[in-house]
Amino acid sequence: MTKRFGKYVALNGISFSVEKGSITGFIGPNGSGKTTTIKVLSGLLKADAGDIKVLGMNPWDNPEVRSRMSVIFDKLYFPQLNTVEDYLYDTASLFDKLDPENVIQEFELCKFRKKKLSELSAGYKQKVQLASAMLNDPELIIADEPTANLDPNARNEFNSLITKLNRRGITFFISSHILSELERVITHVVMINKGKIVASSLMNTFIGEDSENKLLILVDNPQEALKLLSSFNAKAVGAYIEVIGGIREVVDVLDKAKLKIIMIRRSSLDDAFLEKTGRNVQDNF
Numbered sequence: 001m002t003k004r005f006g007k008y009v010a011l012n013g014i015s016f017s018v019e020k021g022s023i024t025g026f027i028g029p030n031g032s033g034k035t036t037t038i039k040v041l042s043g044l045l046k047a048d049a050g051d052i053k054v055l056g057m058n059p060w061d062n063p064e065v066r067s068r069m070s071v072i073f074d075k076l077y078f079p080q081l082n083t084v085e086d087y088l089y090d091t092a093s094l095f096d097k098l099d100p101e102n103v104i105q106e107f108e109l110c111k112f113r114k115k116k117l118s119e120l121s122a123g124y125k126q127k128v129q130l131a132s133a134m135l136n137d138p139e140l141i142i143a144d145e146p147t148a149n150l151d152p153n154a155r156n157e158f159n160s161l162i163t164k165l166n167r168r169g170i171t172f173f174i175s176s177h178i179l180s181e182l183e184r185v186i187t188h189v190v191m192i193n194k195g196k197i198v199a200s201s202l203m204n205t206f207i208g209e210d211s212e213n214k215l216l217i218l219v220d221n222p223q224e225a226l227k228l229l230s231s232f233n234a235k236a237v238g239a240y241i242e243v244i245g246g247i248r249e250v251v252d253v254l255d256k257a258k259l260k261i262i263m264i265r266r267s268s269l270d271d272a273f274l275e276k277t278g279r280n281v282q283d284n285f
């Protein structure tokens with residue numbers, strides 16, 4: 001896919017595929033071309049060249065592809081004086097597919113249904129946006145920096161919701177300029193820099209999970225986590241727990257025991273980003 005704005009080449013012959021059933025992270029520094037790519041995939045922008053298929057169809061020529069996918073953004077762009085209920089009922093009436101009541105129940109939004117959108121925290125706004133995306137009963141959800149404005153707790157909650165929905169079979173394509181923001185959830189990664197794809201692989205391959213890796217974890221109940229993760233050689237390092245193992249396996253153990261992961265870090269992630277893009281994640285701030 002190639003996309004120019006005048007003489008400026010924003011996407012320079014990029015090529016990648018997203019596996020059905022995956023949670024694919026689309027990672028790149030600011031200005032690398034993520035939003036432009038997402039606009040093309042959503043049928044909002046026409047590419048200048050390329051063969052683009054979303055759910056088997058070119059989204060520009062086949063607007064009906066939108067009835068099988070949802071797109072969400074970094075913020076909830078809907079008149080903020082509306083209530084949560086107004087927003088979800090209005091959205092549901094556009095699609096005429098799912099009963100908004102079911103979504104309100106499922107996303108535990110009963111308490112908030114009469115609240116104005118402006119009264120919600122950033123985290124809840126994104127939760128409501130995700131709930132509204134579900135009203136389309138989508139096979140695919142494309143999200144453009146959905147956790148960019150969230151604090152770590154809200155980000156974790158949002159990412160847990162994504163994992164839950166993915167287990168139901170929904171494919172996710174999520175952009176972020178911070179790889180570590182998505183490290184807990186993504187199964188695949190596509191990395192873009194200056195309008196070119198610089199890496200595209202399984203997350204495990206990308207971070208070298210074939211070899212043993214040290215992870216540092218911060219959880220709400222470290223004593224319990226130490227016990228649960230004994231087979232991963234868990235040991236306490238200050239407030240953190242250090243384990244050796246695969247990130248997804250470790251997260252699964254903690255999730256199953258309903259322990260809250262506050263942070264999980266692998267230094268090699270940032271190293272990989274630096275190596276592929278020639279810049280440090282921190283440069284983006």
Ligand SMILES: Nc1ncnc2c1ncn2[C@@H]1O[C@H](COP(=O)(O)OP(=O)(O)OP(=O)(O)O)[C@@H](O)[C@H]1O
Pocket residue numbers: 005008010028029030031032033034035036037177
């Ligand atoms: N409508 C436009 N006209 C001209 N240039 C544009 C337009 N939209 C995007 N660009 C340029 O294309 C490049 C890619 O922008 P894009 O918004 O896709 O990047 P991004 O990776 O989403 O960045 P960010 O994380 O900052 O949103 C940038 O240099 C941007 O200035």
